[in-house]
Amino acid sequence: DTAVSQTPKYLVTQMGNDKSIKCEQNLGHDTMYWYKQDSKKFLKIMFSYNNKELIINETVPNRFSPKSPDKAHLNLHINSLELGDSAVYFCASSQDWVNTGELFFGEGSRLTVL
Amino acid sequence: AQSVSQHNHHVILSEAASLELGCNYSYGGTVNLFWYVQYPGQHLQLLLKYFSGDPLVKGIKGFEAEFIKSKFSFNLRKPSVQWSDTAEYFCAVNYKAAGNKLTFGGGTRVLVKP
Structure with a gap:
């Protein structure tokens, strides 16, 4: 039973399209994250939600909009996709915002923009 | 700015x-420290963590x-x-003053030859 699951795993699309990636965690955690891993494997945080409230919003274009309908879900919607958006997007969760810092990651969603 | 450096990008060694x-x-300031591992085609998994106490962690x-x-x-x-x-190995640091936000190093790709 996967703890943090993301869909889709692979996404190939044209520039200018809009796409969404969904994430669900069944760990009962309060906090969820989106990280972007670029072609050089460098991981950078994009967003974090704690109990459905946005708490981290790094320097990310407005075309990226996270949505958390409940604390078990954090979706990522991307408008007007650009070539530079090609990356692997990882969802993660942690027990809460304050404490351990230990994150549990999903398997990643590889986005390719043509 | 907070940053994490991993000195080796690639390591090749024998069994x-x-x-x-x-x-x-x-x-x-105060930090929590982590090493994550990403096996080929898999998600990041926690290898070990340091919060306090004995500086040698297993x-x-x-x-x-x-x-x-x-x-x-x-x-x-x-x-x-x-x-x-x-696998790819990532060092990560949670700067407690920044909340539960992990800052990752750039990763080290390790290839072990049989």
Whole structure:
């Protein structure tokens, strides 16, 4: 039973399209994250939600909009996709915002923009 | 700005060799320290973590890491690697003043030749 699951795993699309990636965690955690891993494997945080409230919003274009309908879900919607958006997007969760810092990651969603 | 550096981008070694991966972080007050591993095609998994106490921490699969506060370092070691240790290894730091936000190093790709 996967703890943090993301869909889709692979996404190939044209520039200018809009796409969404969904994430669900069944760990009962309060906090969820989106990280972007670029072609050089460098991981950078994009967003974090704690109990459905946005708490981290790094320097990310407005075309990226996270949505958390409940604390078990954090979706990522991307408008007007650009070539530079090609990356692997990882969802993660942690027990809460304050404490351990230990994150549990999903398997990643590889986005390719043509 | 908070940053994490991993000195080696690629490491190639033979089975039974010893492994040491360097990780240094910039000063930012109290930190929690982590090493994550990403096996080919899989999600990131926690190898070990340091919060406080004994600076030598042991993780899964025979890995250990040593926190040296004066050097702002958290190097990962394994005395004898196996082919199955082929993976990407990421050092990560949680600067507690910044909340539960992990800052990752750029990763070290380790290839163990059988």
